Amino acid sequence: MIRDELALRLRSAMERLVAAGEVPEGDYDLPEIAESKSPEHGDYASNFALTAAKKAGLSPRELGERLQKALAADAAFESVDLAGPGFLNLKLTTAALIATVGDVLELGEAYARTRADAPRRINIEFVSVNPNGPITVGSGRGAAFGSTLANVLSSAGHTVHREYYINDGVNSEQMRLFAESVKALVEGRAVPENGYKGDYVQAVADAIGVSGDHGTGWFQTQSQAIMLAKQRDDLATFGVEFDTWFSEQSLHDGGLVDACLLELEAKRMADDEPYRTVLKLAKGGKVEEVERQDQPQDEDDADGTGNTVWLRSTKFADDMDRVLRRKDGRLTYIASDVAYHRDKFSRPLNADKLITVLGPDHHGYIGRLTAVVAALLERPDQHGDGTPLDPIEARIYRTSDERDACAAALAEAKERLEVVIFQIVRFVKEGKPAPMRKRDGNIYALIDLLDELGKIQAPDADLDEQRRIGRDVARYFYLMRSHETHMDFDIDLATKRSDENPVFYVQYAHARIEAVLRKAEEEGLVQFGMPSRDVLGLLTDPRERALIKKIADLPWEVRRCAEDYGVHRLTSYAVELARAYHHFYDGCRVVQPTQPDLSRARIALCRSAQIGLRAVFGLLGISAPERM
Secondary structure (H helix, E strand, C coil), rough: CCHHHHHHHHHHHHHHHHHCCCCCCCCCCCCEEEEEEHHHHEEEEEHHHHHHHHHCCCCCCHHHHHHHHCCCCCCCCEEEEEEEECEEEEEECHHHHHHHHHHHHHHHHHHHHHHCCCCCCEEEEECCCCCCCCCEEEHHHHHHHHHHHHHHHCCCCCCCEEEEECCCCCCHHHHHHHHHHHHHHHHCCCCCCCCCCHHHHHHHHHHHCCCCCCHHHHHHHHHHHHHHHHHHHHHHHHHHHCCHHHHHHHHHCCCHHHHHHHHHHHHCEEEEEEEEEEEECCHHCCCCEEEECCCCCCCCCCCCCCCCEECCCHHCCCEEEEEEEECCCEEEEHHHHHHHHHHHHHCCCCCCCCEEEECCCCHHHHHHHHHHHHHHHHHCCCCCCCCCCCHHHHHHCCCCHHHHHHHHHHHHHHEEEEECCCEEEEEEEEEECCCCCCCCCEEEHHHHHHHHHHHCCCCCCHHHHHHHHHHHHHHHHHCCCCCCCCCEEEHHCCCCCCCCCHHHHHHHHHHHHHHHHHHHHHHHCCCCCCCCHHCCCCCCCCCHHHHHHHHHHHHHHHHHHHHHHHHHHHHHHHHHHEEEEEEEEHHHCCCCCCCCHHHHHHHHHHHHHHHHHHHHHHHCCCCCCCCC
């Protein structure tokens, strides 16, 4: 990767200056390398002289001059210029630049892979909607983001496990209502008030057929199995696959939920004392006020169910304690969350990092899920420095040891669990918001969106091809903006077959390369094996150099996305790579039988660009069509 190589060369130059006594020894950060804003300034630029000047005890300009001198003998640089207060402008030799083409051709799409500084085993859970309806267009954004993030993390050198959590607990009120709705339709009755309506509910009822003498529990099992199969199929069509589909009910059936509650009670992280603690939090999570809300209990516990059991999640910076078991004995979702995370941490090949991707209405889950993990990780034998409790802490913790143990567990939980929230997507047609619902009020499913996009773009194609097109367009558009921001999905733009549509633009670049390679083969210019350095050395045109640099940037983009989860940058990179190729194609004729060596060099460059496009398409989960 060119930028890494240049950063190492700058650091090596700094080490030579240290060895020569021109700068003092120090812990200098790895230099940052940026693409030059103008080709006249070179290929790359670095502000290393500015960032390292203070530690070096020199002015940025003076340090820049010394680095410039130290780099002058480096064979990789055609020139090293100093600009402004200390910016280094770096121009590479042709030999140094064309080495990238050879590397890409040798490695293939694997060249996009990078090596994480600290590889981790990562479990990423995403989508995980209730099995009482289809995957909606809203969940489509989370599906596109989660699967692309998993691809990126894997490409960055981590071991990634993709997981779907099935909310199929028998105590779920939503699933009970769904089962009652299906049962009513099967038996020819009206759907209950607050029940589920829509053609998909009728489809489930039709699939079940005759009811026989079955109760709601049987209908819940049957209906959710049918709905889950539909979700699997739709997600697969969208290019989303999971390593594990994990059943919430399995936690109850295996007794893990009850076991975890007993564990937390034994550690005094949960109890049935009749109060709830609520925190008033200021900016930065600082506790301003602690309120203890009494929770009256029944004097006559005739049914023997007992009192409410609380997770004392305020000990772990949650804004209030959470109910684990209600007074009537019913368990809450958070009780299942406790057991689910215990299971994740207890598997033979357990993850050392959990990423949970949730939708825009789940911000409150960040604190409670972090508290769940912290409560599981809390170890009473962890002790701090014995600093006494202050008045606010004394209303939350029993002792200073408990406070310190909880603080240590919370810090570990924040390291091992990350909850990522994706924001709302709004669909737009003719410049106006277009609520994605069918005319009869039914849910507009993700598969409906794929069908609509595909039919408009390719009305004469078969269903599989239409859905392939719909998948590519939908995934790309979902990923065009950061998951942290609200986004508009422009249906009109998404269905255009022109360069205005970024999906068409980037895929057309790949199809254009395929056409060039077919032409080269017809002219007998395609050869197997790596072109010689002398042949590749003919790639000196500024458009060729710009394309090589853009191809070389993919591993760097992958690493950045893996660090901050900004996978939307891959769509921008795809456009930039396609633009660089189109610019090269328009100005540099590839197939020239009278100049076979130059043709072979440019064919090699075309293949490198093709590899780059296919690699980024693979990360985004879209196809690489050969003809358009």
